[in-house]
Structure formats: structure tokens, C-alpha cells
Amino acid sequence: MQSSSATRKICTLSIILVAAVLAGNCAYQAPTVVEKTPEVVAAPPELPALRRIWPTTLSNHAFRVMDYVIAPWFRFKDAAVSITFDDGTLDQYQLAYPELEKRNLKATFFLISDYLDDGYWQDFRIRRRLFSWSQARELARAGHEIGSHSKTHAARLLGSEPFVEEEIRDSRARIEAEIRARRCVSFSWPFWANDDQSRDAARKYYIAARAGGASAKRFPQTNGGMPSRNPADIYQINSMGILSARSMAGWQQLGREIVADGAWAVINLHGIDDGYIARDALGWEALPLDKYRALLDYVRKPELWVTPLGAAARYIYEREAALLSLVSRADGALVLNLTDSLDNALFDQALTVRLRLGPGWRLVEVRQADEIMWSYTDDDGFVVFDAFPDAGAIVISRLDLKGRS
Numbered sequence: 001m002q003s004s005s006a007t008r009k010i011c012t013l014s015i016i017l018v019a020a021v022l023a024g025n026c027a028y029q030a031p032t033v034v035e036k037t038p039e040v041v042a043a044p045p046e047l048p049a050l051r052r053i054w055p056t057t058l059s060n061h062a063f064r065v066m067d068y069v070i071a072p073w074f075r076f077k078d079a080a081v082s083i084t085f086d087d088g089t090l091d092q093y094q095l096a097y098p099e100l101e102k103r104n105l106k107a108t109f110f111l112i113s114d115y116l117d118d119g120y121w122q123d124f125r126i127r128r129r130l131f132s133w134s135q136a137r138e139l140a141r142a143g144h145e146i147g148s149h150s151k152t153h154a155a156r157l158l159g160s161e162p163f164v165e166e167e168i169r170d171s172r173a174r175i176e177a178e179i180r181a182r183r184c185v186s187f188s189w190p191f192w193a194n195d196d197q198s199r200d201a202a203r204k205y206y207i208a209a210r211a212g213g214a215s216a217k218r219f220p221q222t223n224g225g226m227p228s229r230n231p232a233d234i235y236q237i238n239s240m241g242i243l244s245a246r247s248m249a250g251w252q253q254l255g256r257e258i259v260a261d262g263a264w265a266v267i268n269l270h271g272i273d274d275g276y277i278a279r280d281a282l283g284w285e286a287l288p289l290d291k292y293r294a295l296l297d298y299v300r301k302p303e304l305w306v307t308p309l310g311a312a313a314r315y316i317y318e319r320e321a322a323l324l325s326l327v328s329r330a331d332g333a334l335v336l337n338l339t340d341s342l343d344n345a346l347f348d349q350a351l352t353v354r355l356r357l358g359p360g361w362r363l364v365e366v367r368q369a370d371e372i373m374w375s376y377t378d379d380d381g382f383v384v385f386d387a388f389p390d391a392g393a394i395v396i397s398r399l400d401l402k403g404r405s
Helices: 090-104 133-141 160-178 196-203 248-260 290-299 309-321
Strands: 011-013 064-070 079-087 108-111 122-125 126-129 145-148 186-187 207-209 263-270 304-306 324-332 333-339 351-356 363-368 375-377 383-388 392-396
Touching: 079 090, 079 290, 079 309, 090 133, 090 290, 108 133, 133 145, 133 160, 145 160, 145 309, 160 196, 160 333, 196 248, 196 304, 207 309, 248 263, 248 290, 263 290, 309 351, 333 351, 363 375, 383 392
Parallel strands: 079 108, 079 263, 079 304, 108 145, 145 186, 186 207
Antiparallel strands: 011 064, 064 351, 122 126, 324 333, 333 392, 351 383, 363 392, 375 383
């Protein structure tokens, strides 16, 4: 059945034989969409415009109009959650990572790129041990995101001084040189400090940047407040800093509000402490291990999409840029295209689509590039399925009760 959160923007599938032509931008530029449509609705800065696709009038009326919606969050989850760690301290690898793996949760680890070779970072008067590039590659192979926390954790990445862009640019280059399996697409502001000029620099190299620094009480008034499914500024994403000295109750209440609003809970952690790990391996404001475990168990709910920050950002961009079109229709089969204007090497997150098929399509199979895709049909005559933009034709086949097409 459709989720209760599926009060969505409903797009009418234009029945066309050629995919719409969309204008795209270069990699690492926040994309915009230029499209000849009757109406364009204003969107927040740095995100593509929301589109209302109206029916196309055909002379033969051979095909009927079909309604579809792209899920606000993957698989129509009620809200998204991204767990992020700053600095790359050794406790994150030794304690935080194993607990994530036990629960099959994936997180984002923001690294200070200049210090991993030395194995430590001098955090003012405190010397903190860091995990290695080899361990960072292990995290990436396990499905976690490796993001940038700048070259040196400079105190104030503000203004347009050359060193600001150097800190932002060179850290990404080093991470991508060390971890070649995935692009480095997200950034975390050191000390959460940023301004218009530094965010302009980040736009050249990343698709998103995380800020933060607010208490639970001040969170709604900081950095644009609660990150929605369309953040006010995707280069200043607000985050919930879970610190050791603060009560979890305030954050849990905030988490309930985020779920109710279908928003995006971005959690900011530093250290994890089991009471036995070496003190120089701890990150700042280390959270006791039992509280960390409770936090992971709290977000591990079927109605939440727990995903790295970069994956959630990809979904937002692709969701707003994607267009579904019908290529052909025959008895018992539909062929569709899902397209967008984005760089496919950078934006490769699957989207979830809900498409009206009508009666007689109770059992279906969905394939893309000859791969069977996750899908189901509901009692309202819709099929819900995953698909990748620009990854080939989507074929929906009607099956009989024995599963044959």
C-alpha cells in the first residue's frame, strides 16, 4: 500500500515516443533543468526547478494518460536519516564502524585529508589518533561514504581568500586519489563555519555540504532549521550534534518531528567511548558506547531510510530532475524511459516510482537493462518500483498467476 507520507507532487506522464530533451550542467555544479513545459514552480536555491508535466495531445489517442509520482524518499520511506562522523579519529573505526555493520547501517565519515599519513591530528592541545587510508578504503568497500572535512580543519573557512578554496578543493582530490571506487561528493564544514563565499567555493567541487553546531533547543533556528526533503541550502545542511553531556530526550523529540514532517535527520557525531579504548584514540565529545548503540537502534526502523549524506543528496537532485516517459505499449507490456539532465558518473542513485497501471496488472515484473528491479503492486492499481535515471529502458511485464509473462 502507498505510505501515508505519499502526499506528493503528482506528475502526469506525457505519452511521447521520444524522451524529453533536458539541458544539463557540468559535474560538481548544482544542476538546473531547462525544459519547455507550461509551468515551472520556483524551488530553493541550488536545486532543479520542480516540474509539472502536462498531457501531450496526440492525433490518434492510441495511448491513455498515466499518472506517476517519484517518491520523496527512497521506497516511500517516511523520512531520511544520515549518520555522519567528523575528523576520522581511530575510535570511529574501532567502535562506531562495527556497530553500524551489526545493524547493516551505512554512514558518512568526513576525513581531514592532510593528517591521515601521520596518523594523528593536533586538535589544539589534544593529540588525536586517526584511522589510516587503508582503513578508510575498508569503510568505503563496506558501503560507507568517505567525505571531506577539509585539508587541515582550518578554524575559519570564510570569505574568498585562496586558502579557503584550496582547503575545500585539495581535500577532495586527495580522497579521490586514495579511494578510487567512489567520488567524493560531500563536505563537512570545520567548526561548522561557512558563509556565502565559502559555500560558493564548495559548489564547484561537491554536491552537498553539512553544517551544524546547534543544541536541540536552538536547532530549529540554526542553518535554516530542520532539513526538509528540499533543503533551503544544500551546502549548509543543518545537523543534530549528539554530544556526550546532553540528554537524548531532546533529540528524540526532534527526531519524531522530523519523521512527522517527512524531513531529513542529519546526525553529527565525533567520538565513541567504550571506557577501554586509548584516550588519544577518542574523538571530541565522545558519546558513550551504550548511548551510541541506543541511537542506532532508535533510527533502525522500517519507516526510515538510513543512508549516507551523499546518497540522500543524490536522491534529492535526481528526484527533482527526473522525467518518466512512455516509449511503447503492447498487450501485457510497457516500455518506459526515466531520464534526467545530470552527470550519470556522479548521480547514480536509484529512484522509486509509483505508476498507475489500472486493473488487470495485479502481478508484474519490472526489468531495467535486463536486471530484475525491486517492485510491488498495490490494491489501487499502481506498481511501485526502483529505477536508475539514464540506465536503459524499463520494461514492465504483466504476469499470470504462475508468474509467466
